[in-house]
Amino acid sequence: MKKIKYIFASLLLSSFLACDTDYIGDPDNPEIAPSTQLVTSAQFDLAFELNNQWTGARATLGFAQYWAQTFYTDENRYALRVSQIDDSWEWPYRILTDLKKVIELNENPETAALMSAYGDNNNQIQASRIMMAFTFSKLVDTFGDVPYWSYGQKNNTAFEGLRLEEGINSPAYTDAETIYEDLLAELLDAANKMNTSKTVFTSGDNIYNGDAAMWVKFAHSIRLRLAAHIHNYNNTLATSVFNESDANAFSSNADNATFVYGSDDITGGPWHDAFTVGARRDFGPALSFTELLYNRVGPFSSISEEDPRVTKYFDTRLGTAEVVGLPYGFGNAAARAIDDEGIPSSEIIKPNYNQILLSYAEMEFIRSEFNGWDQTHYENGVKASMESWNISSSDSDNYVALLPTANEENVLTQKYIALYMDGREAWTEYRRTGYPNTLTVPGDTYGTATFTTLVPGLNTIPNRITYPQNEQLLNNSNWDAARQGLSDGDTMVSKLFWDVN
Structure with a gap:
């Protein structure tokens, strides 16, 4: 039922956002849907389905310890439900299938002329390639091969994925490192082939409103993110990619890749759906995160005042003077003992929440890293985050003036904030760098409780x-081959190729 509801919501959002909703042929039995409808559906699913209460709040937002669970805390001890794992795998492939269809519609001589009414054929293909690369990176960084x-x-x-129409229904897995190398090539080629004098999509593009120049910036910015992921694994390739794309990546918050949800219960964002429509109160801020924001732990503990973002990230409950965090990983009793925990801010819970997919702030922290922990880019990153x-x-400048100077820990901790x-990207950052070093980890204690995982062998x-x-x-045979290529088999213990921390 959950999946049916979300698919329905995606289609309704497509109609809501797209000015041109005509179908080719009988609208009740369409022969070909406009490419813009497929794009809007893919964008909605990319923003919603990989950041909702199942894949986000109960998984990656928890792994990153931004949020903790209030009542049902098994997932905070890493016992994920089958449906959560399925969603993290199946939704990206649904998105990728839609985007591949957009490419086919614009490349096929029988449909290309029809699709040209919805944007330049070439540009539609290149933007779809960029979104596909972004989506595949999410899959690889979650699972590996x-x-x-x-x-x-x-x-x-x-490359046997997405070839169901060719009869390949049991596709082989591609090595994650090979995928990364191809993603970097795909993004560069798509950016180079984008015609910035022509529109990408005439409607339905809720990220960049059909602006080809912005799609080029997005492609180069994704390359910077992927270069950072492999920086400690393949410095030569990472540095080459950074040098190729830095000048063309995001240069202000105006460039941010952002998906804005609709303003009602059907087209609204995942947190409106969870907290307002679903009336859930399952989540609150993780204590490790609030302690960091209040500068009680971590590299900024010399600053006496809290991070100004704390009250933008969370709202207080029950009249508390501060945002109260929940202990993460210590089981039901420890979580349920807290009855005045904060909640995500009203900006996050509102229907038309702005989901940032990739930000200028992140680019500035990456620039700081590739330039030897540069101070100016470090400060720019913090200020950009504050501005967003x-x-x-004035509050931003005052806080930045109090920060200790740039170094690896300071830059990467501010990047985490x-x-x-x-949550997915913050989890990736923690895996590749070990920062922030303020997260609670298995073996830590809280009162009389000890953080123990519920997954055998995972510590x-x-x-x-x-x-x-x-x-x-x-x-099975392809899964078995992929499993054998992992250091500790198909377990949460096995590291991805770029995780050399």
């Missing part, structure tokens, strides 16, 4: 999510 396909190597028979959360420039609400924050059970049942 996965079935893969790319437009630039669509004739590569080793509507902190006044700025990545709030992107750390998860290094990956296990493959869905359906892969073992329906694609």
Whole structure:
């Protein structure tokens, strides 16, 4: 029922956002849907389904310890439900299928002329490639090796993903490092082939409103993110990618890749759906995060005042003077003993929440890293984050002036704070760098409770999510090959190739 509801919501959002909702042929039995409808559906799903209460709040927002659970805390001890793992796998492939269809509609001579009414054919293909690369990166950074396909190597028979129409229903997995190398090439090629004098999509693009120049910036900015991921694994490639794309990546908050949800219960964001429509009170801020924001732990503890973002990130409850955090990883009793925990802020819970997919602030922290922990880019990153959360420039400047100078820990801890609400990326950052070092980890104590995981053999924050059970049942031989390529098999213990921390 949950999936049916979300698919329905996605289609309604598509109609809501797209000015042109006509279908080719009978609208009750359409032969071909406009490419813009597929794009809007894919964008909505990319923003919603990978950041909702199942894949986000109960998984990656918890792994990153932005949020903790109030009552049902097993997932905070890493016992994920089968449905959560399925969603983290299945939704990206649904998104990728839609985007591949957009490419096919714009490339096929029989449909390309029809699709040209919805934007330049070439630009639609290049934007779809960029979104596909972004989506595949989410899959790889969650699982490792996965079935893969790319437009630039669509004739590569080793890339068996997304080939169901060709009769490949048990696709082989592609090595994660190989995928990364191809993603970097795909993004560069798509950016180079984008015609910035022409529109990408005439309607339905709720990220960049059809602006080709912005899609080029997005592609280069994704490359910077992926370069940061492999920085400590393959410095030569990472540095080369950074040098190629830095000048063309985001240069202000105006460039942020942001998805704005609709203003009602059907088209609204995942946190409106969870907290308002669903009346859930399952989540609150993690104590490790609030302690960091109040500068009681971590590298900024010399600052006597709290981070100004704390009251933008969370609202207080029951009249408390401060945002109260929940202990993460210590079980039901410890969580239920807190009855005045904060909640996500009204800006997050409102229907038309702005979900940032990639930000200028993140680019500035990456620039600081690649330039030897540069001070100016470090400060720019903090200020950009503050600005995006509507902190006044005076408050931002005052706080930045109090920060200790840039170094690895300071830059990466501020990057973590700025990545709030992107739990998947913050989890990736922790895995590759070990920062922030303020997270609670298995073995830590809270009162009389000890943080113990519920996953046999796992004594750390998860290094990956296990493959869905359906892969073992329906694609067993390829799953088995992928499993054997992992250091500790198909477990949360196995590290991804870039995780050399």
